[in-house]
Amino acid sequence: MIAAGNNLGKMRATAPLVHNITNYVAMNFMANVLLAVGASPAMVHAREEVAEFAALAQALSVNIGTADPEWGAAMLDAARVMNDHARPWVFDPVGVAATRFRQSLSKDLLALRPTVIRGNASEILTLAGMTGRARGVDAGDSVDAAIDAATALAQSTGRVVAVSGPVDYVTDGTQSYRVSNGHPLMTKVTVMGCSLNSVIAAFCVGQPVLEATAAALASYGLAGEAAARIANGPGSFQPAFLDALAAQTPEALSEGARINRA
């Protein structure tokens, strides 16, 4: 049983500095999401400073959505720093099936064993070496189709893997949870998934990774439910979502979280 509110409370007490090397589309919204949940965001990528900066951060999120070779190298630099300091870092394999460049960069990142990998079903299937029907960066197979892949990936990396969908699935290869918070409007707003990864990174600071990841998924989904109740569409959803993240109390999260052993 996960008391997700405790994880939220601990994250806020830490107020971790999260270093993000993410895509251009996500940067502003991700920073606002991190501020809303109570963490501190920083976006830094230049190779001249990325490792030095990573050493100041308590967690890292990397996202290959608009990467190029320079940025890819910066991601690897920063991930190594986190590994050296035993700090959590989260990998978002956006659209990994789409191009050889993404597959190659993802392979290099995987070799560094990210603390958490979170993607949609087709991305997790691709990473696990199975066949994803990738279409752009959003699409793909059902979460259920990716459960074996997620388990295999978690076992081969020895880390945690999360599959996003109507019901999220998160596993460390042995224990698994399903998290059923969320709302369909979340799929009509760009970079909702990208920004979630930085929240997972924040929750993982000083907390058990599997539980912290499940709690982050529940927190994020619960805020989405609250926002959807007052939104008139995908535009008004965004400010309402940030408001809901900021207003969410640990008590409300523990009460509203729908996390079940899988």
Place this chain on the structure above:
Amino acid sequence: MIAAGNNLGKMRATAPLVHNITNYVAMNFMANVLLAVGASPAMVHAREEVAEFAALAQALSVNIGTADPEWGAAMLDAARVMNDHARPWVFDPVGVAATRFRQSLSKDLLALRPTVIRGNASEILTLAGMTGRARGVDAGDSVDAAIDAATALAQSTGRVVAVSGPVDYVTDGTQSYRVSNGHPLMTKVTVMGCSLNSVIAAFCVGQPVLEATAAALASYGLAGEAAARIANGPGSFQPAFLDALAAQTPEALSEGARINRA
């Protein structure tokens, strides 16, 4: 006579994947605009993957607002892929008069004959080789002053040219339309024009280009009218605009579109 609602309905049924190589300012809002209208966005620019990714997309938009030589080369790579597959791509010559770099890159893009060119009057005048009084990226001459330039440009490329303004003008060099949907608040929000180009790209997939472009202009302007009715200024306009795009029905568009033969 254009039944714009039919164009919207067909675009939504296709839900095209639109590849965008655009400026940094526009990326997030453009992605949300594409999701709101019912298309699927992707932003990809690295030369190591841009052509491979373009081959997966059904349409492309390119925008030189914050380009550099690397990004410019990626735009040319992606545009060639669209030409090879006879898929639509839309060119936004942001601030083309401002610098020689923009003029040179625009000349190279023009040589690939974009399916649609959309810009403000001074941008179209510059492209047509006439004299635009360019000031930054927003300013310029009246739409009427650019009609001859638009016609000449459409005839020389054999494609469609649209001039944005209080009343938009769109022409294939022979047939022309005026579209008078829209609201002045749209000029007080950044990247509204940039994002429109990606919507035009989405509408053009599998549809006659001149009609699809006029329908996209009307759809966008009509959503702006709806948003302006509930907005208190340029800030609240943005979420209201995304909501209005998502809520717009084909019937409402056919009824509200103000498209006239010019």
Place this chain on the structure above:
Amino acid sequence: MIAAGNNLGKMRATAPLVHNITNYVAMNFMANVLLAVGASPAMVHAREEVAEFAALAQALSVNIGTADPEWGAAMLDAARVMNDHARPWVFDPVGVAATRFRQSLSKDLLALRPTVIRGNASEILTLAGMTGRARGVDAGDSVDAAIDAATALAQSTGRVVAVSGPVDYVTDGTQSYRVSNGHPLMTKVTVMGCSLNSVIAAFCVGQPVLEATAAALASYGLAGEAAARIANGPGSFQPAFLDALAAQTPEALSEGARINRA
């Protein structure tokens, strides 16, 4: 005594084109802020065009938040153009204490004597060669702790320095003001400080720099107060803030500005 409303009125009458070389996180919001206050934004960074573009602009803001060596060189190019034309430019030393790269680039920018430097206390302390306890890009010492540093920095550059905090401090090394407009919610939204610098740049066009800077700080803070009255959190604060900037009249600013000689 500063009649801040006069400064706002003059800025709007000029409607200056402000060239910004800023971080990726800030670009969209900064452009919308500039449009809301009545200025005209442009984001241009490629070395192939940055100097040519700067010559068209009436003011410049530079921000090292996500800089790399190429962008740094572009900042220096553009700043030299502004100096050559005796036009104002504003420097935002985001997170300068964090890495050697930031310190080195900041040193080069400082050598060009920015018209205004605005940062938080730890950033100003770092620039002045004192010891800042820098943590990421947000944190730091109290404004009071940075007053001597700000004065020293203003005297060594011969320009204006502003320290942001609950009460802002702005000085030219001889005369100083405290500006106490603002609201704590402004610290829960990303790039509020970054975007402020572009507003300061707009206000400085053709106006006395110390007074214009104080007026810009008051205008921005007053809009924040208005937005906070109707916001439900950091999400709804953002559209409300842009609305408030656009709706602010010179009269309301002169009445609401809390600027005092320090």
